[in-house]
Amino acid sequence: MSTAVTDPFDLLLIDTAQVMTRTASSAGGYGGTQSFTPVGAPVKCRVSTGAAGVGKEFRAKSKEDIYFRRVFMRPWCDPSSKPLTHDHWLQIDGVMYDIFDILNPGGMNHHLEVWCRILQP
Numbered sequence: 001m002s003t004a005v006t007d008p009f010d011l012l013l014i015d016t017a018q019v020m021t022r023t024a025s026s027a028g029g030y031g032g033t034q035s036f037t038p039v040g041a042p043v044k045c046r047v048s049t050g051a052a053g054v055g056k057e058f059r060a061k062s063k064e065d066i067y068f069r070r071v072f073m074r075p076w077c078d079p080s081s082k083p084l085t086h087d088h089w090l091q092i093d094g095v096m097y098d099i100f101d102i103l104n105p106g107g108m109n110h111h112l113e114v115w116c117r118i119l120q121p
Contacts, residue, residue: 013044017090045073047092071114
């Protein structure tokens with residue numbers, strides 16, 4: 001009988017993210033049409049909405065809201081062993097998450113805390 005030891009952290013990863021790269025953009029920034037290409041296989045993650053002080057930002061002139069989310073995931077590398085960067089995006093449940101900060105708590109490479117923003121009209 002085999003008893004595999006599972007890290008409890010992995011049991012918390014209830015969402016799936018596709019890491020994406022932006023391949024084209026028109027009209028710049030968030031306002032234009034953007035194209036994305038998947039990078040590697042989808043990865044397990046967990047999206048947290050409980051981020052003190054960074055829940056939502058209003059953009060009065062454009063009438064858009066920016067929601068902030070923290071995504072927990074294991075360290076990730078693309079097929080050529082390049083790590084996750086700010087140039088990547090995450091697609092979770094059809095929603096695009098723009099990565100703006102990546103934390104490696106304690107520098108231990110146990111997991112990443114990926115801070116993202118989502119634009120909502």
